[in-house]
Amino acid sequence: MELLFEDGAAWFSVPALVGTFGYAIRIALALLGIGGDDGGAGDMHTGDGMHGGDAGTHADGHAISNFGMALLSVQGVLTFAMGFGWTGLGGYRGSGWSAGVSALVGVAGGLVLSMLLVYLLRATRSLTASGNVTLDQYVGIEAEAYTVVPAAGQGRGQVMAVVGERQRYVYAVSESDEIPPRTRIKIVRANGDNTVTVRRL
Numbered sequence: 001m002e003l004l005f006e007d008g009a010a011w012f013s014v015p016a017l018v019g020t021f022g023y024a025i026r027i028a029l030a031l032l033g034i035g036g037d038d039g040g041a042g043d044m045h046t047g048d049g050m051h052g053g054d055a056g057t058h059a060d061g062h063a064i065s066n067f068g069m070a071l072l073s074v075q076g077v078l079t080f081a082m083g084f085g086w087t088g089l090g091g092y093r094g095s096g097w098s099a100g101v102s103a104l105v106g107v108a109g110g111l112v113l114s115m116l117l118v119y120l121l122r123a124t125r126s127l128t129a130s131g132n133v134t135l136d137q138y139v140g141i142e143a144e145a146y147t148v149v150p151a152a153g154q155g156r157g158q159v160m161a162v163v164g165e166r167q168r169y170v171y172a173v174s175e176s177d178e179i180p181p182r183t184r185i186k187i188v189r190a191n192g193d194n195t196v197t198v199r200r201l
Contacts, residue, residue, distance in 0.1 A: 004089075008099050012092055012106060016085025022078040032181075076114060083113030133163050135190035138170060142186050142201065145172075149179040149198060156195055159185060175199040 004013040087109025092102035141161050149157035152174050159172040172187070173195050179185060189197040 009089060009092060011099065012085050012089035012102065014085070015081040016089055019078045019081030019083075019085060022074075023082065026075070026078070076117065079117045080110040080114050082110075084110035133168070135170070135194070135196055137163055138187045138196050139190055140187065142184065143198070145179045145181050145183045145185055145198075147181055149174045149185075151178045152176055154178075159187070159196070159198055161187065171195045172198045 004010070004017075084106040088102045088106025091097040091105045092099060095102075097105070138161055141163065143159045143161035145157065146160040146169055147157040149159065149172050156171050156173045157179070158169050160167060160169055162168070171194060172185075173191070175188060175197050176199065179198065179200055184201045185198040186201055187196045187198050191197060
């Protein structure tokens with residue numbers, strides 16, 4: 001505790017711990033199928049109900065904009081806090097640098113980690129690029145529930161399917177009962193509200 005919170009180290013350790021535990025909570029919620037879109041850099045929705053975007057037309061043309069959006073999102077703030085906190089703390093405690101120098105190094109660490117986040121988001125968009133796929137092409141495909149798909153009439157979730165040799169995410173509603181995450185399902189119908197109807201296998 002002394003290493004983390006005494007002699008001004010808290011200026012680095014607190015952001016580091018907040019960022020780290022924030023990410024841990026996000027991962028836990030994702031595994032439980034809880035939580036929605038980040039509202040920032042990580043998510044973009046296309047007209048076919050896809051979760052993702054076209055890396056060739058969006059990410060490459062707006063790299064600076066994406067970086068700004070990533071920094072302003074919850075995920076971006078947590079990423080910067082982790083990079084700043086642990087890098088600054090390493091300089092302050094590990095190398096014995098002054099608080100000012102450690103803060104500058106921490107900022108650099110936060111920016112590097114944030115740029116890595118943007119790179120990973122762009123790579124994810126590339127893997128889930130929508131192309132010319134329509135919802136009708138999902139009908140009949142076996143897939144997997146990515147989040148909880150609520151019972152019929154109680155909301156929508158997301159399912160993960162492979163279409164056109166690409167892994168894609170699409171909004172889905174259940175034909176009957178609630179479907180937990182990681183459950184194998186079949187897509188039975190494309191709907192007019194950019195969702196598909198699914199049933200448990």
